[in-house]
Amino acid sequence: MSKVITECIRCGTCCKKGGPSFHIEDKMLIEKGIILSKYLYTIRDGELSYDNVKESILPAASDIIKIKGQKDSWTCIFFNEKENECTIYDNRPLECRALKCWDTLEIEKIYFKNRLTRKDLISTIEELWGLVEDHQKRCSYIKLKLFIDALNKDKKDETLKGILDIIEYDARIRELVVQNGGLDPEMTDFLFGRPITETIKMYGFKIIKQDNNYRLIPIT
Ligand code: SF4
Numbered sequence: 001m002s003k004v005i006t007e008c009i010r011c012g013t014c015c016k017k018g019g020p021s022f023h024i025e026d027k028m029l030i031e032k033g034i035i036l037s038k039y040l041y042t043i044r045d046g047e048l049s050y051d052n053v054k055e056s057i058l059p060a061a062s063d064i065i066k067i068k069g070q071k072d073s074w075t076c077i078f079f080n081e082k083e084n085e086c087t088i089y090d091n092r093p094l095e096c097r098a099l100k101c102w103d104t105l106e107i108e109k110i111y112f113k114n115r116l117t118r119k120d121l122i123s124t125i126e127e128l129w130g131l132v133e134d135h136q137k138r139c140s141y142i143k144l145k146l147f148i149d150a151l152n153k154d155k156k157d158e159t160l161k162g163i164l165d166i167i168e169y170d171a172r173i174r175e176l177v178v179q180n181g182g183l184d185p186e187m188t189d190f191l192f193g194r195p196i197t198e199t200i201k202m203y204g205f206k207i208i209k210q211d212n213n214y215r216l217i218p219i220t
Contacts, residue, residue: 005102012084013101018052019067019076020095022116030121034091039077041068041189042118046141048202053104053111057202059141063117067093068189118191128191131173135192139170144196148203160216167207167214170196 022030022040029035043049043064051058068077075081078088086092098106123129147162174192177183183191193199197207201219208215 008100010085012079012086014096014099015076015079015086016074018069018074019078020093020099021111022065023094023110024114024116024120026093027116027120029091029093034088035067035093037121037190038184038186039068040065042066042191042193044136044141044193046145047193047199048141053108059145061112062115063119065116065118065121065190122191131177132191135170135173139166139192139196145203148205163216164214167196167200167216171214 026035030037030040043060043066045062046059048057049060049064050056069075070077070079070081076086078086078092080087086096094110095107098110100106118132119129122132144163144166147159147166150159151163153159170192174185174188174195177188177191178185189195197209197214200207200216204219206217206219208217
């Protein structure tokens, strides 16, 4: 007979399904340097992503800041596979504390509340925040989706150019902050979200770069 679970047995199953999203209550973990921003990535406003609670792919309603996965897997970067344990257990974020796999009521209550955004964390660093805001304006997922939806309508060349301009700017700003600004390359997925060259697959396309030019190819 299988045993009914009523408390966390630290099996690590939830940690292998992906890291948590951050809430305002977690802000001090980042501010105090307990969790470094190079271990985070941002799902940007309007970006298509898998919603664990609604169990479907939906556009994000705001920034969602998440802990990165380990190389080539969804397993949270803070999960130690060998020891089967969380390496920041005493400082684990709110969602990890609220998630009880035998009863999801608590996580459902907090899941959409007080989501932490990049603005909460870096808007006081003027120069950096200016770059993030400018990138968000030029490369918003809402704008990208409008272009993608218009691809099979009139002005195809103009629409395609709009998409490629977004992709090029998104890639260029990452290079610039690293090469000219001396920023850790691992910070870029937090500052500017995941590269659009990767997330574009959610919209049914892939990108090929040839001689510094980008090409948009439908995924068949
Ligand atoms: S922070 Fe810790 S408890 Fe939370 S998903 Fe990562 S490894 Fe698991």
